Amino acid sequence: MIETPNLTGERIKGYLEAGKRFDGRKPDEFREVSIETGVSKNAEGSARVKIGKTEVLVGIKMNVSEPYPDSPDKGNLMVTAELTPLSSPRFENGPPRFNAIELGRVIDRGIRESKFIELEKLCIKEGEKVWTVFVDIYSINDDGNLLDAAGLGAIAALKNAKIPKYDLKEEKVLYGELSDKNMPLKKDIPISLTVHKIGNSLMLDPTREEEDVSETRITIGSSNGIISSMQKGEAMSLSVEEFEKILDLTEKAEREIFKKVEKLLK
């Protein structure tokens, strides 16, 4: 139940070498992506993203707090992910383990480094009060590639978010009452994509089985071809040529996914 058997792994590798996959996709082909926004009434913004059978729910909550000392005039961003035991027999209750922590941090950097949120517009009083934006990611069903699903979900939920009303006199957030102000966002959407390497083959959007036999992966956050974040996972080295191939692959895929996302978010 838990691990993908070696035999299956060998078969996946063999298929990929011939440019094929179990579900008939090409190595660089995504499963069907669907994005639904505004799925939660109590969140400031929310989205449900499905990539094939993989499903995540992302919600935005905001509150007012002190700015960090190194950015007194900027809002704060906090991304957390919970891999709920509901979504897979592999996940357990309890404090977040490495995978959940990494997921949150990779998505955090993808948003932060691209400067997608205009955090300077979330300052209420310099050095004293700024908005904190919480991006909370929940897995609903894990069939591989939670990373990319979470990335898309975070973007969609942010685009869907409205800032809550704030009572300046009483100094408190009026939860449940949203203003008509959108989250201040840049126009260019950062897309975060993960490329996996299995044997000598590269591939996008792995299913659970494929992800299990993945030898290494790189998640790249980019917008309009400009890369703003990157993380390599798992212990397997890559040659420079392979690395370049990965960049080519993501560049092409970013354009395609971007088109898809733009259409889905309209």
Place this chain on the structure above:
Amino acid sequence: MKTFKRPDGRKPDEIRPMKAEVGVVPNADGSAMFSFGDTVAIAAVYGPKKMHPQHLQNPKKGTLRCTYNMISFSVTDRIRPGPSRRSTEISKITEWALEPVLMIDNFKSKVVDVHISILQANASTRCAGINAAIIALAHAGIPMKNLVSSVSIGKLDKELIVDVNKYEEDWKEGEGSTDIPITMTADGKITHIQLDGKIKKEQLMEAVKMAREAHKKIYDVQKKALKEVGK
């Protein structure tokens, strides 16, 4: 002499629109969604499987283990992710509400895990969670004698109402609000009851009767969702 009028115009014995759907988490052995209006719960069942950690194994019978969790943005004030005292209690209450109808004695040393997530909350979340959990268990093929159905009865000032929402739960006027979540089997046995507030015995019995009537409607929704499986 009505002292209270429901904000959404419901009659006192009217449940919010209900929805139930089976199979919402493909990974699970059984899963379901249940909603009362804006209160949405999903439940996923994994098992029977080997009990882990091992020292919790019961060689005499199977174990039911429930976890109830509200997602951080299910309510207007963000909840800190992870377990809390409240969620720990509700998890246990949920186990107690479900166990009487389950026939898991033969799954010796095994565990049936039920994970409940509240996706969106407008009061009565534990009831929605229990309603989702039992159909998820049925979907997983766990042997059971019957379904259970759960609903919260409220007493606002002096009047009883069915399926309390957040506005009603926070009612302060008159005698204030009393919240009574009740779970019963399809043949009318109580497997769970809690109460917060104040109420006299006669009225409490009336509340139980109201719950029984509401349970019949909930049961129909649950049964219908289960019959949709494989259609």
